[in-house]
Amino acid sequence: xxxxxxxxxxxxxxxxxxxxxxxxxxxxxxxxxxxxxxxxxxxxxxxxxxxxxxxxxxxxxxxxxxxxxxxxxxxxxxxxxxxxxxxxxxxxxxxxxxxxxxxxxxxxxxxxxxxxxxxxxxxxxxxxxxxxxxxxxxxxxxxxxxxxxxxxxxxxxxxxxxxxxxxxxxxxx
Numbered sequence: 001x002x003x004x005x006x007x008x009x010x011x012x013x014x015x016x017x018x019x020x021x022x023x024x025x026x027x028x029x030x031x032x033x034x035x036x037x038x039x040x041x042x043x044x045x046x047x048x049x050x051x052x053x054x055x056x057x058x059x060x061x062x063x064x065x066x067x068x069x070x071x072x073x074x075x076x077x078x079x080x081x082x083x084x085x086x087x088x089x090x091x092x093x094x095x096x097x098x099x100x101x102x103x104x105x106x107x108x109x110x111x112x113x114x115x116x117x118x119x120x121x122x123x124x125x126x127x128x129x130x131x132x133x134x135x136x137x138x139x140x141x142x143x144x145x146x147x148x149x150x151x152x153x154x155x156x157x158x159x160x161x162x163x164x165x166x167x168x169x170x171x172x173x
Contacts, residue, residue: 013038016063028147054069086101137161
C-alpha cells in the first residue's frame with residue numbers, strides 16, 4: 001500500500017501520540033519523561049502549523065509517522081533557523097517513510113523562508129546519524145552529558161542542513 005505525506009491536523013493527535021509514546025517510554029531518543037496525551041499533541045500540531053510545519057505519513061488510512069519543524073532558539077537573530085524531528089512507528093525504519101517525511105518537511109520549511117534546519121540525535125544512534133547524513137545534514141558538534149534519562153547522562157549530536165540562500169533574509173511565511 002502506498003504511503004502519503006500530508007499536513008497534520010489536530011485530528012491526527014491521537015495517532016501521533018501513539019507513534020511517539022514508545023520513544024518516550026522505551027528509549028532516550030526523547031528526553032520527555034511521560035508521553036504527551038492527544039490533547040497536548042493537538043496543541044503542538046496547531047502551534048507548529050502556524051509558523052513551521054507538521055506533516056504525517058499516512059498508510060492504509062492510518063498515521064504511521066510524522067515530522068515537524070519548530071524554533072531552534074528564541075532570540076531574533078535565530079528566527080531563520082529551525083529544529084526538525086521525525087518519528088515512525090516501530091518496524092518502519094529503512095522503508096523510505098522517514099525520507100519522504102523529511103524531504104517534504106524540509107521543502108516546506110524552505111518555502112516558508114527558513115535558511116537552516118538543525119537536528120539533534122541522542123547518542124549512541126548510528127542509524128539516525130546515518131539517516132541525517134544521507135539527507136544532507138552535516139555534523140556540527142556534540143553536547144556532552146546534557147540529558148538525564150533512564151538513570152544516566154546522555155550526549156546529543158547536532159547536525160545542520162542548509163535550506164535557503166545566503167542572501168539577506170526575507171520575511172518568514
